[in-house]
Amino acid sequence: MSDALRQSLDLSVFWEYRAVLLHGLAVNFYVFAASAVVALGIGLGAALLRVSRLAPVRWIGTVHVEIFRNAPEYIMVVWVHFVLPLLLSLLLARRLEFDPFVSSVIALGFVYSGYFAETFRAGIEAIPRAHIEAGRACGMPERLILWRIVLPQVVRRMLPESLNQFISLFKATTIVSLIAVPDLMYQVTMVTQQEMRPLPLYTGAALVYFTVIFAAGTLLRALSERWRSKIYA
Amino acid sequence: MINHSFERRSFRVPTTAQGAAVNAADAPNIRVVDLHKRFGALEVLRGVSFEVHRGNVLSMIGASGSGKSTLLRCINHLETPTSGDVLIEGRSLVYRDADGKRAPRSLAEINRMRRELGMVFQQFNLWPHMTALGNVIEAPIRVRRMARKEAVELGEECLRRVHLGEKSHEYPARLSGGQQQRVAIARALAMQPKAMLFDEPTSSLDPELTEEVLGVMRELARDGTTMIVVTHEMGFAREVSDRVMFLNDGLIEEEGPPQQIFGAARSPRLRQFISKYLH
Amino acid sequence: MSNWHRLVWNQRDALLAGLGVTIEVCAIAFAFAVVGGLVLCLLRMYVKPLRPVAITLIEFFRATPILVQLLWVNYVWPSLFGFPDSFFAAAWLALALQSSGYLAETFRGGIEAVPRGHREAAYSVGLSPFATFWRVTAPQVALAAAPSIVNQFTVIVKSSTLVSVITVQDLMYQSQKIVNIWYEPIEILTATAAIYIVVIFAVSIAGKALADSLRSRYGIAAA
Numbered sequence: 001m002s003d004a005l006r007q008s009l010d011l012s013v014f015w016e017y018r019a020v021l022l023h024g025l026a027v028n029f030y031v032f033a034a035s036a037v038v039a040l041g042i043g044l045g046a047a048l049l050r051v052s053r054l055a056p057v058r059w060i061g062t063v064h065v066e067i068f069r070n071a072p073e074y075i076m077v078v079w080v081h082f083v084l085p086l087l088l089s090l091l092l093a094r095r096l097e098f099d100p101f102v103s104s105v106i107a108l109g110f111v112y113s114g115y116f117a118e119t120f121r122a123g124i125e126a127i128p129r130a131h132i133e134a135g136r137a138c139g140m141p142e143r144l145i146l147w148r149i150v151l152p153q154v155v156r157r158m159l160p161e162s163l164n165q166f167i168s169l170f171k172a173t174t175i176v177s178l179i180a181v182p183d184l185m186y187q188v189t190m191v192t193q194q195e196m197r198p199l200p201l202y203t204g205a206a207l208v209y210f211t212v213i214f215a216a217g218t219l220l221r222a223l224s225e226r227w228r229s230k231i232y233a
Numbered sequence: 234m235i236n237h238s239f240e241r242r243s244f245r246v247p248t249t250a251q252g253a254a255v256n257a258a259d260a261p262n263i264r265v266v267d268l269h270k271r272f273g274a275l276e277v278l279r280g281v282s283f284e285v286h287r288g289n290v291l292s293m294i295g296a297s298g299s300g301k302s303t304l305l306r307c308i309n310h311l312e313t314p315t316s317g318d319v320l321i322e323g324r325s326l327v328y329r330d331a332d333g334k335r336a337p338r339s340l341a342e343i344n345r346m347r348r349e350l351g352m353v354f355q356q357f358n359l360w361p362h363m364t365a366l367g368n369v370i371e372a373p374i375r376v377r378r379m380a381r382k383e384a385v386e387l388g389e390e391c392l393r394r395v396h397l398g399e400k401s402h403e404y405p406a407r408l409s410g411g412q413q414q415r416v417a418i419a420r421a422l423a424m425q426p427k428a429m430l431f432d433e434p435t436s437s438l439d440p441e442l443t444e445e446v447l448g449v450m451r452e453l454a455r456d457g458t459t460m461i462v463v464t465h466e467m468g469f470a471r472e473v474s475d476r477v478m479f480l481n482d483g484l485i486e487e488e489g490p491p492q493q494i495f496g497a498a499r500s501p502r503l504r505q506f507i508s509k510y511l512h
Numbered sequence: 513m514s515n516w517h518r519l520v521w522n523q524r525d526a527l528l529a530g531l532g533v534t535i536e537v538c539a540i541a542f543a544f545a546v547v548g549g550l551v552l553c554l555l556r557m558y559v560k561p562l563r564p565v566a567i568t569l570i571e572f573f574r575a576t577p578i579l580v581q582l583l584w585v586n587y588v589w590p591s592l593f594g595f596p597d598s599f600f601a602a603a604w605l606a607l608a609l610q611s612s613g614y615l616a617e618t619f620r621g622g623i624e625a626v627p628r629g630h631r632e633a634a635y636s637v638g639l640s641p642f643a644t645f646w647r648v649t650a651p652q653v654a655l656a657a658a659p660s661i662v663n664q665f666t667v668i669v670k671s672s673t674l675v676s677v678i679t680v681q682d683l684m685y686q687s688q689k690i691v692n693i694w695y696e697p698i699e700i701l702t703a704t705a706a707i708y709i710v711v712i713f714a715v716s717i718a719g720k721a722l723a724d725s726l727r728s729r730y731g732i733a734a735a
Contacts, residue, residue, distance in 0.1 A: 406731030
């Protein structure tokens, strides 16, 4: 076993290919950033639907959330990449194909919009009615109340939970390697096929992801706690 | 078989609570000797000594931070005194004499001695995953090794004593605050303790619910239970206690029968304290 | 819709077999995750010398993506530890490791959430620290953690879709096999996605019902 251990920790091959591997990690970040934007936007929209006063509107939001929150990321990525273009082709009578990057962003964005919608909804519903009524009593229009009273508080309240979901989203971007998006895992798989040295390569990949996510997670959590405690005094 | 001596615990039922005479020949039930307690740099108890005799009710009053709760918690060793001693019927709770040397008692010994003291908390602290009856019989079964059937009979009797006989199969979540506190009292009584300690038992209750708990406590006092009560309920302290103790800043400022404390207080701080509560 | 009939209904045996494998992998992973999470939590909280080890393991299992863990366990561990010895074992092992990290933190939160007063009340009636842990603290932790544990099962099911990558013949593997044979992905992939969504939805509803009944009966909030 100690020989295998030595092999696993001999990261020289990892260092040799560092350029292409680092580029792969950057792709993880691109996918993450794009998906996060989609997920936040749609998630916020779905959350607002779910707190509407009209029952049918609420129902649409609920359906959206329940479908995407309960869908495995991998099957959604595969579905968006292979099925959605075919469906659209039938509709538009044209041959369509999605770039795997686009498929990934759409799939991950929609799946995580489900999680964010729930987080935002919980945050919105946690705002005391009294704050909203105080705004109304001052004569503020509903839209202003939303932007200046409700949303800022929602953001502060839901920051820790949202951070967890961002971290989950970043971890999920590794799935895109399976539809040939050249992220870090994809590059590691390619190099392994070439070099036939899985021990250090997969170990190295695990260590890289662990370091990045653990460091970023800890840092972001510390920053968010400091920011939140300033406001809540 | 139920231990029927439980029902006849009143050794010496006073005709009025205030008329109870302290028999000097009786060994005191609880004796506190020069108790000090320090939390880090802060000394909360600065040398407290007193006695409580069997069948008597001692009320402790004082401002927040005066050390009342800490004192009570030192008596049943939920807080370890920094120095000083607590004696239950002559036996020290804090130290043991081994070969003439004093050594602190082990946790197991303290646990065994703690059974003789019942404690009722401000936050009730009922265990939510057990029914009311379950809460009451847990200790008799597990600590006194009572058979389950016997324990259930004992438990239902204790619940009847606090007027909650019909609620034995309810979970605490379904009970009001006053009912929960009364179950907590029953739970403490089930161990047939030599004395009952009450740490602000009604401070967490809505005003309408305090009376039902105070009523049970009055009945316990009438039955001759030895009680030490930390409370803000001055009316209760005045009516039911044999002695009242005013704590200030970690020391006993004044101690005496209720007529003295509430009518003719000697200490100016005590008079100030009373005037805030009794208009 | 004869396409549906041909591609999905006629293949139901293969799909059901795949679903069976999925459930098997998830069930085994879940059992080990609960045990592993409990062990890690108790080590972290009560065994002082092993604390840094436990914390490192917990953070490692939580911070590495499941795909990475799956591949690493499958390709590297056999040389390092001699185990796992099959793709199936690698699958449930990786899934169990990831969830055990999360469950360890759930259990820790549950233990810390039991009010100190409950322990003090137990000591006051004479219960030993051992009896207090088993009769007062642990039951409350179990009840508070139950909804999170159910939720973690849905996470395991969602992650299990990836075990097809190491050739475990779960539902995902079977449906991809059919796609590769017939080159008509619409019906089969949609059906597969629907099956997963329905199953996971059902489990999450059960979890919510459990959380509601716990709160109303015992007044215990989910950890």
